[in-house]
Amino acid sequence: MEEQKNTYENVTLEPDVGFDIRFVTMDHNSPFHWHREMEILYILNGHATVHMEGEEYELNPLDAVVMDYARIHEVIYALPQTMGICIHVSRQLLRRYLPEAEPFAIRCAGQRLRPGQQEYYNEICGYLKELTVLYVNQNETYRLKSTARILELLACLVEHFSEPVSMVATQTRAGKMERLEQICMYVDHHYREEMTLQEAADELGLNREYFCRFFKQSTGSSFMRYVNQVRLNYIYQDLLHTDDPVQEIMERHGFFNQKLFYRMFKERYHCTPRQARRMAENNPYVEAK
Template identity: 35%
Template sequence: MSIHEIITPRPQLPVYFDIYRTYNQLIPNHWHNHVEVLYIFEGTNHIVLNDKKYTLHQNDLFVVNSGDIHFTRSLGASRVLLLQIPYELFDQCVVNFDMIRFRQYYPHKTLKEDPVYQKMIAHLLNLARLYVQAEKGYQFLFISELYQFLHILCGNYSIMKDPAKESKSAKHLDRLKKIIHYVEQHYQEPITLEQVASLVALNPEYFCRFFKKHMGLTFMKYVNLVRLARIHNDILQTDDSITIIQERHGFTNYKLFNHMFKEAYGCTPSKLRAKHIRHK
């Protein structure tokens, strides 16, 4: 998955929709133009967005607004509903959508008695049922349920952006997105603070403070998390040796790699692969 996700809708559907299982998955800070909806069927997930940390449990809902930089990880085994709605779909249907944001966090514990919220969730779960059953012509019913879900979301859980705050944060976001894009393109190579700081016209010392403040971690730790996410994927999806995978994705210090991998995923690379093979 690229750090700036480019989402392609499924055939015959105007959105990307999936129900997936994951184990200790980590997706470093990334962004996309789509609005992203996550609903937790099973497990626990952490999301870091705009300097705030959220812990999602079973039946919790989370909405990531277009352009927001966010980090996600699952703790152990999770089953998650993922709905990604193209920005263009909102823009066609909602006047001045560029000035609207959605509420982000919807904890089941505090909203389980809210009839409006429960009606919205019922439409979302109907999407899952229709998608899994995939009966002939299901796309018509799917689109109907989708628009009812979005109607409640827009009508009840959207707010107008503050133009002054948006203007102030836009410059920071542009810089961060430029950095993220650069790392995505060059993470397999050695990357220095001086290189990236000059890319966004900052001196290295100020760049370090700027990055840590807005991303919640140091720049070099972020680069290594990007590498680890690619390595994690290759361990599960290929038969290549751990050493080859590690070197392919820019890790030359094996001791540091092993330490960071175990810290991120709770086990060694070889144990992760063995566990994956057992559960196939």
């Protein structure tokens, strides 16, 4: 099975289009990661939990949330069946229409609306519903109509959900993302090994205390918890897509503490590994083994 990249997710968008729409399901869980693109998630059925920079968002059917450019987040799709659409929008698309705009951040989630935003949030959900229908039908005018809806959606986000950001803050964030990307790439390459906090800090040339503080402030998670979440994600994928024994899958992906594994798995997926495997059997949202 082809490995899934967990941390920094590089989404390839067609330059002349600037956005991408796809279905996401319970088969798409991943630990903390980020994009150079804006991500918009709209839940169609089931339930999803989004953790984003220290805050938690619970999404039910027809709920939406925006993960702005380079905002660190994870999404956990509930078992047994959850489906949504995920839209990625490039910075270049916004710059094409707002070349003179000052730096800004987008903050939009149904659970965190400010007074006066409900009407515009409903408008955004309306565009997402239309985009879902267009994506499913994909007729000859799909590209034209979906582009129109994306631009209307972006205009609504910029007008009613944007906040000014200073140039200094923007530059500081870019530097933080570069360092965090180095850390997460290190984890992706070494998560199968018995990794220690000191080894990771030494590898990146950072003081251990600074390393811990920086990672916690950036992601809302401790470093070792993040490492175990990466392991859990690979284990989860193998549980759904192979018939290998649970113990073998655990050890393959660097998890040797069985008690901790079962506790973290149940905390994350609200079921045991064997229950997750049973729920995946004959599930239309999971590829056949």
